[in-house]
Amino acid sequence: MRGSKDIKKVTLKDIAKEAGISVGAVSLILNNKPCRISEENKEMVKKIAKEKNYVVNQMARALVTKKSHTLALLLPDIQNTFFSALAKQLEEDCRENGYYLMFVNTNDSFENDKKLLMSLDARGVDGIFIIQSNESYYYYQQFKNQVEDLHIPYVMVDRSFDNMECSQVRFDNQKGGYEATKYLIEEGHQKIACIYMDDYCGNGTHRMKGYQQAMTEANLPIEENYLIVGDNRYQSGYNAVQSILESGVTAVMICNDMMTLGFLKGLYECGKKVPKDISVVSYDDSLSDYLFEIELTTVAQNVEILARESTEMMMELLADPWSKPKKLILDPKLIIRNSVIRKRDKRG
Amino acid sequence: MRGSKDIKKVTLKDIAKEAGISVGAVSLILNNKPCRISEENKEMVKKIAKEKNYVVNQMARALVTKKSHTLALLLPDIQNTFFSALAKQLEEDCRENGYYLMFVNTNDSFENDKKLLMSLDARGVDGIFIIQSNESYYYYQQFKNQVEDLHIPYVMVDRSFDNMECSQVRFDNQKGGYEATKYLIEEGHQKIACIYMDDYCGNGTHRMKGYQQAMTEANLPIEENYLIVGDNRYQSGYNAVQSILESGVTAVMICNDMMTLGFLKGLYECGKKVPKDISVVSYDDSLSDYLFEIELTTVAQNVEILARESTEMMMELLADPWSKPKKLILDPKLIIRNSVIRKRDKRG
Numbered sequence: 222m223r224g225s226k227d228i229k230k231v232t233l234k235d236i237a238k239e240a241g242i243s244v245g246a247v248s249l250i251l252n253n254k255p256c257r258i259s260e261e262n263k264e265m266v267k268k269i270a271k272e273k274n275y276v277v278n279q280m281a282r283a284l285v286t287k288k289s290h291t292l293a294l295l296l297p298d299i300q301n302t303f304f305s306a307l308a309k310q311l312e313e314d315c316r317e318n319g320y321y322l323m324f325v326n327t328n329d330s331f332e333n334d335k336k337l338l339m340s341l342d343a344r345g346v347d348g349i350f351i352i353q354s355n356e357s358y359y360y361y362q363q364f365k366n367q368v369e370d371l372h373i374p375y376v377m378v379d380r381s382f383d384n385m386e387c388s389q390v391r392f393d394n395q396k397g398g399y400e401a402t403k404y405l406i407e408e409g410h411q412k413i414a415c416i417y418m419d420d421y422c423g424n425g426t427h428r429m430k431g432y433q434q435a436m437t438e439a440n441l442p443i444e445e446n447y448l449i450v451g452d453n454r455y456q457s458g459y460n461a462v463q464s465i466l467e468s469g470v471t472a473v474m475i476c477n478d479m480m481t482l483g484f485l486k487g488l489y490e491c492g493k494k495v496p497k498d499i500s501v502v503s504y505d506d507s508l509s510d511y512l513f514e515i516e517l518t519t520v521a522q523n524v525e526i527l528a529r530e531s532t533e534m535m536m537e538l539l540a541d542p543w544s545k546p547k548k549l550i551l552d553p554k555l556i557i558r559n560s561v562i563r564k565r566d567k568r569g
Numbered sequence: 570m571r572g573s574k575d576i577k578k579v580t581l582k583d584i585a586k587e588a589g590i591s592v593g594a595v596s597l598i599l600n601n602k603p604c605r606i607s608e609e610n611k612e613m614v615k616k617i618a619k620e621k622n623y624v625v626n627q628m629a630r631a632l633v634t635k636k637s638h639t640l641a642l643l644l645p646d647i648q649n650t651f652f653s654a655l656a657k658q659l660e661e662d663c664r665e666n667g668y669y670l671m672f673v674n675t676n677d678s679f680e681n682d683k684k685l686l687m688s689l690d691a692r693g694v695d696g697i698f699i700i701q702s703n704e705s706y707y708y709y710q711q712f713k714n715q716v717e718d719l720h721i722p723y724v725m726v727d728r729s730f731d732n733m734e735c736s737q738v739r740f741d742n743q744k745g746g747y748e749a750t751k752y753l754i755e756e757g758h759q760k761i762a763c764i765y766m767d768d769y770c771g772n773g774t775h776r777m778k779g780y781q782q783a784m785t786e787a788n789l790p791i792e793e794n795y796l797i798v799g800d801n802r803y804q805s806g807y808n809a810v811q812s813i814l815e816s817g818v819t820a821v822m823i824c825n826d827m828m829t830l831g832f833l834k835g836l837y838e839c840g841k842k843v844p845k846d847i848s849v850v851s852y853d854d855s856l857s858d859y860l861f862e863i864e865l866t867t868v869a870q871n872v873e874i875l876a877r878e879s880t881e882m883m884m885e886l887l888a889d890p891w892s893k894p895k896k897l898i899l900d901p902k903l904i905i906r907n908s909v910i911r912k913r914d915k916r917g
Contacts, residue, residue: 289692291688291692293671299647299653299656299657299660299672300650300653300654300657302648305647305648305653306648308647308674309647309648309674309676312647312674313676321673321685321688322673322674323641323671323672323673324647324671324672324673324674325669325670325671325672326656326657326660326670326672328657328661336669337669340639340669344637344639344692344693345692455858482858482859483858485861486858486861489861489862510803510830510831510834511830511859513833513834513837513862514837514861514862
């Protein structure tokens with residue numbers, strides 16, 4: 222702001238007064254609407270608007286046109302490398318489609334999901350990409366009501382409820398957990414732990430169910446101390462190291478990269494090595510820039526595809542808000558690197 | 570959205586009709602304004618509003634009250650660990666002060682700075698925290714005009730121009746670069762390289778100037794191949810490895826953590842170790858969670874303090890938009906860890 226001359230915004234009326242033509246005519250010109258006004262007058266009005274630093278009041282315009290060309294992304298944790306990569310990609314895809322993207326961070330809190338969704342709805346964004354907080358899995362009915370009461374289109378991204386009828390794009394989490402564990406079993410491991418977020422019916426729980434499925438299929442026991450609950454954050458992976466080392470397992474499937482990072486740090490501090498002392502499979506494939514010695518076998522969730530499909534779905538909804546909701550479940554992909562060591566195969 | 574019944578938003582008029590009282594009275598009740606209306610009627614109106622899923626149109630309200638209780642943060646790179654930590658902290662501090670915070674990502678582009686600032690201004694946020702793109706350092710006059718033409722308060726955070734008169738909170742970058750380099754010199758290093766972003770008059774350049782200052786003070790030569798230009802991103806640090814190894818230096822001062830991360834990865838791939846083969850000092854202190862073997866000596870910029878001071882400054886501006894701009898330059902802090910090896914001290 223530049224001193225007191227800007228206290229008041231320039232209005233169409235101010236411009237009309239200076240140009241000596243009607244407010245309606247100025248509005249038509251500045252909104253590039255067809256009108257029977259001389260090119261000379263058009264030029265003059267645009268020049269005055271520029272000189273006076275006229276900014277279209279998009280809030281006022283949005284009230285009329287109902288279009289803000291802005292979308293929002295509800296983000297659970299801006300510091301999680303998977304989500305920051307996804308946010309960046311989504312933003313690029315939206316921009317290519319002529320939309321700005323704003324982010325809001327919920328810190329994985331149900332209360333914030335509620336408040337921020339209401340705020341975004343009322344603030345006139347055209348649509349919302351929702352990555353719900355993990356906490357919201359515990360409030361299915363309330364969360365569902367809240368989302369269904371939105372007045373604008375939304376796409377659930379990465380996280381959703383199985384039985385929720387809405388536009389959504391996410392990965393098959395049980396399949397990812399299953400394939401990761403199956404790979405460890407095929408490499409000869411029999412004592413395998415799983416660090417997961419117990420999020421009721423969320424992605425963490427589904428990945429753990431995939432682990433259970435693979436273990437059961439192979440007739441391998443899941444001892445009580447094989448299942449370790451974390452919260453998808455660094456510290457919970459770090460804290461899991463002692464119990465994993467005491468459990469006597471030879472391998473561990475960790476259900477997200479942030480927990481893996483904490484786990485690897487704790488392991489390093491105990492003087493233990495991957496894969497010599499313990500084999501690790503992780504989930505997300507967002508760490509390859511950060512890790513040197515350890516090349517992490519991991520379940521990749523392709524952020525480019527997730528972002529592209531979500532954006533496409535949003536564009537379809539914006540074109541036709543009453544089209545039938547689509548559900549798209551993407552396949553995760555196991556990427557095999559050197560964080561798993563081959564055990565003597567008893568079946569061999 | 571829940572089928573066609575929601576096509577139309579519920580209005581005050583709808584509620585007034587159902588309650589059998591005037592629209593004005595309903596507005597007073599739902600906006601919690603003092604009014605002479607019976608508690609019974611108040612309860613009834615609130616109940617109807619709730620049943621009908623009435624959402625206050627904040628755009629319409631903001632047009633009247635000029636308050637949206639939303640702030641925005643212009644962010645150059647959401648994947649940079651320093652900025653994501655800062656964004657999260659700022660958001661928490663704003664929330665404590667009763668404000669939502671939205672982020673927009675500029676990808677360090679001047680064009681995006683311009684477009685997004687205009688968009689946020691027109692969208693009715695109450696204020697903007699600006700971390701300008703690096704590119705904008707090259708467009709001083711244009712960027713300055715753009716920012717000064719904003720109709721809402723703003724605080725420049727972390728990045729700014731020395732001679733720009735506006736509210737700003739940032740660190741003393743030259744001092745940080747100076748202290749990092751001085752420490753390497755005190756540890757006996759004489760051949761020291763510097764990887765920095767050549768951002769004209771930005772933070773990278775100031776850090777490099779601090780390096781020059783320390784080298785000159787100690788009468789140490791700066792060979793042509795000691796100065797390596799990067800772009801603050803991972804890949805440019807990775808790419809610098811060969812020239813650093815060929816330059817014959819024993820130490821390197823790297824002007825941000827993302828470049829350091831890339832540099833360390835490249836170094837690891839060449840089979841070289843820190844600090845055995847080369848000593849490293851970095852900048853930001855955002856990597857301690859990510860690094861295991863290497864304990865990085867680094868110039869810390871305290872994100873908590875930066876966020877708190879920026880938020881305080883914003884709150885003052887919101888209370889009195891015409892108060893005199895304040896400039897706050899914070900001290901960075903050298904944190905000494907084990908990524909620097911002591912060289913034989915010729916002065917000893």
